[in-house]
Amino acid sequence: MASTGILIETENGAVKETSLGVMTAAAGQEIIALVTDADPAGLKDKLAEYGAAKIVKLTASGKDVSASPDLAARALDAAVGKYSLTALLGTASTTGKDVFARVAAIMDQPLVSDCVALDIQAKTAKKSHFSGKTFASLKVDAAVFLATLRPNAIEAKAAPAAGEIEEFPADVTDPELLIIKEVKKGDSDKVDLTEAPVIITGGRAIKAAENYKMLEACAAKIGAAVGASRAAVDAGYAPHSMQVGQTGKTVSPKLYIACGVSGAVQHFAGMKTSKVIVAINEDKDAPIFAKCDYGIVGDIFDVVPVMTEKL
């Protein structure tokens, strides 16, 4: 059986839900879970449950490979050789996209980024082209199939496997081209937008930065992340890190609730592959109602607090 490597992402020592979905995308292959930034023992139960035949902790010269994207990329390249991987998959998160592009450059192999579906055996993938307006079906001609999957695009399904833990100390060094001086903490307890299962977005109708607290209160009840439309960011109500859409983030949650968002094409570019889209808007003629699943005509300042109370 051919082996597929999956770069596992973790948070607070636990496997991210999005990585389990990537493992499901590799069903039918021998799955080698590659861990860079956590203790594999703490991940074993979950990774074995979702199909990992092996759980490999990657290290390089005794260093934490996750501390440098170039070192992580070199270690992953070494792992491809060591385990004779015919595919290497990861999440199209900020770090996943960055590391995979580095791996692809080192290996000089094609890379398909941000796929919504893929077939490892056929070496085909489906992904967005033209800012979410079209899907492109791609055929990859490569010895090793490299791809990242859009978070939440594939629902994780349990498929128990052995989950044997081993360590692979890769014989690679950091080229030391990048020196990470510091990490400036944002609002650290907020759920990461691109990987959140539920997102509540505030548009121009939010009227002021402090009114996002109303959305945050609602989001906190269901573990959702809070986003903003371009209009709200441009008006100074929210930072760019919260922007969903063209020139912002592309998201694909199970549930997207747009509060006071008009629904520009550029906004849809960043969220149209969400499973269910709900819009709340005072204007019954807002374009968003033509392109979402459920709509409520109403003032967000009336509707959202009631929603927070009832959730």
Added chain:
Amino acid sequence: MKICVCVKHVPDTAATIKIEGENAFRDSEIKFVVNPYDEYGVEEAVKLKEKNGGEVVIVTVGKAEAAATIRSAMAMGADRAILVKTDSQFLDASLTAKALKAAMEKDGLPDMIFTGKGSVDTESFQTQYRLAHSLGMPVVNEVSTLSVDGKKAVAELEVGGGDKQVIEIDLPCVIGATKGLNEPRYPKFPDIMKAKKKKIDEMSLADLGLDASAPGVTVEKLEPVPERTGAKMIEGSVEEQVTELIRVLKEDEKVL
């Protein structure tokens, strides 16, 4: 200081993409523009030139029609341009990177290279990494804050959840620009007129010793992303609307 900015000729994000045949689109009726993320790169390069002197060269791999897009980028203040002509909008990222590298080597390697964080047509987010790797330069992508001091640059990028990494690199380097880095200028009429006289050095892939015959990735099919046909509107008092919405999301859609 010589700065190269890689600019891609892409359909305007507001354009309607009409698919033709299995894997092509009608490009004759739609407006093409400078890839929006590349505009941040052009602006940053021009600002650096205004501060430190030197020149800004636009490097594009694209169809012959890309010349118009290059003129727009030059109207923002770039000095001249190189266009490596190809027949396809969907050139393999690896080949694009090789073409950019060869064109820059022929012209003389720059002190800095800017790209956008990705292009809005193929959305594949990798050309800058391949270019940087082949030139042995550091690359930082999705840069929203940048300072350059002599031979060093400090770049900030968002790494998720609002956290920002601060990364120091040596020049020469490759920077993938994103929103927040600056506010790209709107060229004034005299700048647009001036840009018409600026030089575009045109060449083919073959001139650079490259060929497009064995792509790693092929677009087999293009299809519209299915559009939703209109919302199911939930009526009633606010209480009733919210109660029904939560019921639908829990029971029918199972997303809560």
